[in-house]
Amino acid sequence: MALRTxxxxxxxxxxxxxxxxxxxxxxxxxxxxxxxxxxxxxxxxSTLPSSLRVASETIPNSATATVGVWIDAGSRYETAAxxxxxxxxxxxxxxxxxxxxxxxxEVEIENMGGHLNAYTSREQTVYFVKVFKEDVERGVExxxxxxxxxxxxxxxxxxxxxxxxxxxxxxxxxxEELVLDxxxxxxxxxxxxxxxxxxxxxxxxxxxxxxxxxxxxxHYTSGRMVIAGxxxxxHGQLCDLGEKYFGSLPTVPSGSVDVxxxxxxxxxxxxxxxxxxxxxxxxxxxxxxxSWTSEYAFPLMLMQTILGSxxxxxxxxxxxxxxxxxxxxxxxMAHSVSTFNTCYKDTGLFGLYMVAPDNKxxxxxxxxxxxxxxxxxxxSDEEIDRAKTNLKATMLMGLDGHTNxxxxxxxxxxxxxxxxxxxxxxxxxxxxxxxxxxxxxxKIINDQDHALAAVGGIHELPDYNW
Numbered sequence: 056m057a058l059r060t061x062x063x064x065x066x067x068x069x070x071x072x073x074x075x076x077x078x079x080x081x082x083x084x085x086x087x088x089x090x091x092x093x094x095x096x097x098x099x100x101s102t103l104p105s106s107l108r109v110a111s112e113t114i115p116n117s118a119t120a121t122v123g124v125w126i127d128a129g130s131r132y133e134t135a136a137x138x139x140x141x142x143x144x145x146x147x148x149x150x151x152x153x154x155x156x157x158x159x160x161e162v163e164i165e166n167m168g169g170h171l172n173a174y175t176s177r178e179q180t181v182y183f184v185k186v187f188k189e190d191v192e193r194g195v196e197x198x199x200x201x202x203x204x205x206x207x208x209x210x211x212x213x214x215x216x217x218x219x220x221x222x223x224x225x226x227x228x229x230x231e232e233l234v235l236d237x238x239x240x241x242x243x244x245x246x247x248x249x250x251x252x253x254x255x256x257x258x259x260x261x262x263x264x265x266x267x268x269x270x271x272x273x274h275y276t277s278g279r280m281v282i283a284g285x286x287x288x289x290h291g292q293l294c295d296l297g298e299k300y301f302g303s304l305p306t307v308p309s310g311s312v313d314v315x316x317x318x319x320x321x322x323x324x325x326x327x328x329x330x331x332x333x334x335x336x337x338x339x340x341x342x343x344x345x346s347w348t349s350e351y352a353f354p355l356m357l358m359q360t361i362l363g364s365x366x367x368x369x370x371x372x373x374x375x376x377x378x379x380x381x382x383x384x385x386x387x388m389a390h391s392v393s394t395f396n397t398c399y400k401d402t403g404l405f406g407l408y409m410v411a412p413d414n415k416x417x418x419x420x421x422x423x424x425x426x427x428x429x430x431x432x433x434x435s436d437e438e439i440d441r442a443k444t445n446l447k448a449t450m451l452m453g454l455d456g457h458t459n460x461x462x463x464x465x466x467x468x469x470x471x472x473x474x475x476x477x478x479x480x481x482x483x484x485x486x487x488x489x490x491x492x493x494x495x496x497x498k499i500i501n502d503q504d505h506a507l508a509a510v511g512g513i514h515e516l517p518d519y520n521w
Contacts (some may be wrong), residue, residue, distance in 0.1 A: 145182075
């Protein structure tokens with residue numbers, strides 16, 4: 056393809072890998088960090104005798120709190136036979152327990168002025184509640200009830216099948232969701248990451264109560280869970296509540312055999328669904344990225360920021376600081392372009408999602424690939440400095456609100472085994488150099504296979520080997 060041809064003409068000079076940032080490398084003089092990073096609330100972490108981890112960040116003068124359970128289990132831990140079980144369980148958790156009917160559960164939450172929710176991803180399942188300070192214990196008790204004592208009524212299971220099928224229909228109408236599912240299916244074909252979160256229609260129609268119960272007994276163990284809280288929470292109280300309401304969690308899965316994670320295997324490939332009657336193309340292009348703990352993780356975050364995102368409806372438009380976005384805007388080559396960097400435990404996807412007129416695809420792909428090539432040759436210090444500032448701001452703004460903080464705590468404990476402070480994150484970002492960007496781009500992009508998924512009017516889309 057053009058990208059590989061262009062890259063093959065690049066300098067053959069070896070580029071050193073980005074420096075792995077251990078604790079010593081991550082350390083920075085305190086006076087170089089903004090004071091607001093050093094005076095923020097600390098994250099308290101405890102491990103209960105059952106191996107259940109409890110982590111919290113107490114935010115002074117808060118009247119509300121978010122408390123949730125983050126579980127190291129998602130669709131990639133399923134098999135082809137039970138794919139969709141984790142998401143099905145998410146639905147069933149709200150359909151009644153041994154001590155509460157569905158109506159009683161909903162009324163109790165409403166009477167508290169609370170909010171109970173859940174979501175499933177490829178690697179994690181999360182249940183969380185937002186409540187007033189005085190209702191934290193009731194919130195934790197409700198979480199334990201729906202997680203450990205869900206009734207899994209046969210009638211409710213049958214009714215929920217249609218609900219999930221309607222949800223699948225709605226998701227498939229969202230082109231971005233559909234294309235990114237196709238991207239995972241082709242990039243990680245034959246592995247757990249290639250499966251969808253909702254599962255195939257035949258599984259939704261056939262999963263049984265036993266399938267759901269087996270999934271719980273296999274994956275819902277204390278060592279795979281984190282109770283995370285933020286806002287008006289007291290860490291000591293949260294630990295006591297964890298022991299009180301989650302103390303019965305099994306420490307080992309049924310059969311006493313831990314479930315091995317299905318290793319990811321990236322495959323360079325593409326999937327194309329062509330509709331010549333459509334005038335818009337939806338395209339996702341990605342290279343194999345890096346895991347959460349890879350030395351390339353932070354340079355990839357910076358590369359994502361350097362490439363940027365474009366939306367012709369935004370006020371910024373072609374006036375974006377991103378060179379790629381400027382070129383796309385000036386040529387009116389796309390409706391929108393967004394760069395993504397998705398990390399998993401042992402791999403990742405780095406690429407772009409594009410929505411473009413069908414007659415502009417050829418030009419768009421050339422300019423996008425040219426800007427990917429440019430990362431290998433080097434970017435200016437000005438671009439790097441600007442991207443560092445933007446990345447820091449994005450990360451801090453992502454921590455606005457108790458729910459976002461609790462989410463960050465739970466996710467980091469499952470992925471890193473600890474929580475990185477904003478000060479450490481800033482230090483790691485500041486430590487990235489132009490050579491690190493070139494080394495990372497060379498590793499990820501230079502002469503590497505890519506995965507591509509496209510839907511719509513894609514008759515102008517170059518073939519895989521272009």
